[in-house]
Amino acid sequence: MKKIFGQIGRLKQEKIEEYKYLHKVAVHDEKWAGVLSTIHDCNMRNYSIFIEGDVVFGYFEYVGDDYEADMEKMAQDPVTQEWWKLTRPCFTKYSEASREAFYSDMENIFSFE
Amino acid sequence: MKKIFGQIGRLKQEKIEEYKYLHKVAVHDEKWAGVLSTIHDCNMRNYSIFIEGDVVFGYFEYVGDDYEADMEKMAQDPVTQEWWKLTRPCFTKYSEASREAFYSDMENIFSFE
Numbered sequence: 001m002k003k004i005f006g007q008i009g010r011l012k013q014e015k016i017e018e019y020k021y022l023h024k025v026a027v028h029d030e031k032w033a034g035v036l037s038t039i040h041d042c043n044m045r046n047y048s049i050f051i052e053g054d055v056v057f058g059y060f061e062y063v064g065d066d067y068e069a070d071m072e073k074m075a076q077d078p079v080t081q082e083w084w085k086l087t088r089p090c091f092t093k094y095s096e097a098s099r100e101a102f103y104s105d106m107e108n109i110f111s112f113e
Numbered sequence: 114m115k116k117i118f119g120q121i122g123r124l125k126q127e128k129i130e131e132y133k134y135l136h137k138v139a140v141h142d143e144k145w146a147g148v149l150s151t152i153h154d155c156n157m158r159n160y161s162i163f164i165e166g167d168v169v170f171g172y173f174e175y176v177g178d179d180y181e182a183d184m185e186k187m188a189q190d191p192v193t194q195e196w197w198k199l200t201r202p203c204f205t206k207y208s209e210a211s212r213e214a215f216y217s218d219m220e221n222i223f224s225f226e
Contacts, residue, residue, distance in 0.1 A: 004161050006161065006163030006170055006172065008163075008165045008168065008170065019222075020220075020222050023222045023223035024222050024223065027223065036225055039225060040225075045226065046159070046224075046225075046226055047223070047224070047225045048117050048119065048172070048221060048223060048224040048225075049221070049222050049223040049224075050119030050121075050170075050219035050220060050221050050222065051219060051220050051222050052121045052207075052217070052219040052220070053208070055121065055168075056222075057119055057121065057163075057170050057219065059119065059161070059172045094165075095166070104165075106163035106164060106165040106170065107133075107163060107164050107165070108161060108162070108163050109132075109133050109136045109137050109162050109163065109164050109169075110136035110137065110140065110160070110161060110162040111159075111160070111161040111162075112149055112152060112159075112160045112161075113158065113159055
């Protein structure tokens with residue numbers, strides 16, 4: 001069954017342009033093809049990222065049947081690990097209450113296909 | 114051609130629970146069926162809304178060929194107008210730079226089907 005995810009994060013002011021470049025340009029380089037194929041292999045579909053100021057929003061649909069196992073599989077992929085070395089340092093905590101500086105799940109309050 | 118939209122808004126603190134109730138419960142009442150059918154008739158698909166604190170995020174895919182005309186068609190629908198009388202007062206401006214208190218388009222920096 002498809003499960004819909006919305007995730008929010010906050011970028012460091014000085015990293016906003018770098019994060020945009022990485023996702024608008026760099027990720028489509030052949031070097032990072034493994035990042036995209038891993039997203040697909042881990043059963044994520046229709047993945048989009050949006051930005052407004054320093055706030056980033058990620059949307060995707062998960063079509064597998066074991067989300068935790070697929071996220072662990074993604075975390076084990078060497079190319080994805082290299083990608084995260086570039087992208088994760090762009091984040092600061094979304095709010096003081098955030099456990100860590102990265103995307104965190106939002107509550108889905110409405111979906112209509 | 115499909116165009117992907119991400120929109121961000123901010124709710125008044127005292128209206129957060131009301132906004133959640135309207136979208137998790139009320140909108141599925143028969144009374145508001147016209148809101149959902151109008152969304153479909155105006156060529157919006159896979160519409161989801163997420164919330165984190167007072168920040169709301171909307172995602173949808175537009176599959177028509179005249180977005181402005183379809184948004185005007187939506188604005189002319191009487192049931193949608195009634196719905197907006199309940200939902201729009203829940204918003205405050207997202208930031209001081211925001212032109213008005215409602216959802217505003219974010220920049221799409223990455224999409225991968």
